[in-house]
């Protein structure tokens with residue numbers, strides 16, 4: 630008897646929450662046809678694949694991996710643009 634009463638009470642509380650959500654519009658927002666903006670462009674922030682090719686710096690002759698060229702330019706040549714020769 631007590632269990633049945635509890636089940637009834639739980640159902641009643643759930644219904645009350647639903648009615649409240651439908652009343653103030655939160656329910657409609659939560660079930661909107663528009664998906665959340667977060668998953669709109671799942672691959673937009675993906676970085677390009679790393680370049681593991683080997684390059685020779687045109688200014689100092691150092692061998693640098695493709696993905697590391699930017700930081701070499703920054704650290705060794707103060708951001709100056711230079712030519713890279715692809716070694717392999």
Ligand SMILES: [Zn+2]
Nearest residue numbers: 686688689705
């Ligand atoms: Zn260099």
